[in-house]
Amino acid sequence: MASVSVSHLIIFIAALTVSVGVATTLTVNVQSMTASMDERGESVANDIETDxxxxxxxxxxxxxxxxxxxxxxxxxxxxxxxxxxxxxxxxxxxxxxxxxxxxxxxxxxxxxxxxxxxxxxxxxxxxxxxxxxxxxxxxxxxxxxxxxxxx
CATH class of the missing domain: 2.60.40 (Immunoglobulin-like)
Structure with a gap:
């Protein structure tokens, strides 16, 4: 019975580690996309204001x-x-x-x-x-x- 609890604990820790890695990757990608969209928005605004x-x-x-x-x-x-x-x-x-x-x-x-x-x-x-x-x-x-x- 203790071996089942230990295996569940190991699987739980592994799942937490993977989810932290995925969350970190997604956060970095979202921040990069946000910065890119801000730059693009500024560029489009300059294009609209130029004539x-x-x-x-x-x-x-x-x-x-x-x-x-x-x-x-x-x-x-x-x-x-x-x-x-x-x-x-x-x-x-x-x-x-x-x-x-x-x-x-x-x-x-x-x-x-x-x-x-x-x-x-x-x-x-x-x-x-x-x-x-x-x-x-x-x-x-x-x-x-x-x-x-x-x-």
Whole structure:
């Protein structure tokens, strides 16, 4: 009879040990998932708050393309948060081709943050043939596209 109690005690201790291990693993996984969901939620919130609009006048092609290989775009931050353009400059595509190293300056401000309702000037070196063209500016998940003609 004592041997039955001892075997039950050993099985009980083993069951407790396994359940503690499972509980510890689940707790760590739940904490990891919670942290991941918090980060993802913050990222989605930033994406929702970020928006840009190209405000260059496509009806005035000389203000966009100077004929000497420079495309100049005026882009307004129409979102609800400032954008750090020093550490994360906007991506620029001209006719679907990525333009490395655009020159980006904030108009009327010398800070590195592109504030709400502020306008930046983006200049890229790209020779364009006469005809229709498309310029796209991306920052984060925000994207603005403008079509214009070169004479």
């Amino acid at each position: 840009v609009t190209i405000i260059s006048d496509p009806g005035s092609p000389a203000s966009i393309y100077d004929g000497a290989g420079n495309v100049t775009l005026l882009v307004k931050n129409t979102g609800d948060r400032p954008i750090d353009i020093e550490n994360d400059p906007p991506d620029v595509l001209i006719d679907g081709r990525y333009q490395p190293s655009p020159t980006v300056t904030i108009i009327g401000d010398s800070s590195t943050a592109w504030g709400e309702d502020d306008v930046i000037r983006v200049v890229v070196d790209e020779s364009l043939e006469p005809g229709g063209h498309r310029a796209t500016v991306r920052t984060g998940s925000a994207e603005a596209t403008m079509r214009f003609r070169v004479n």
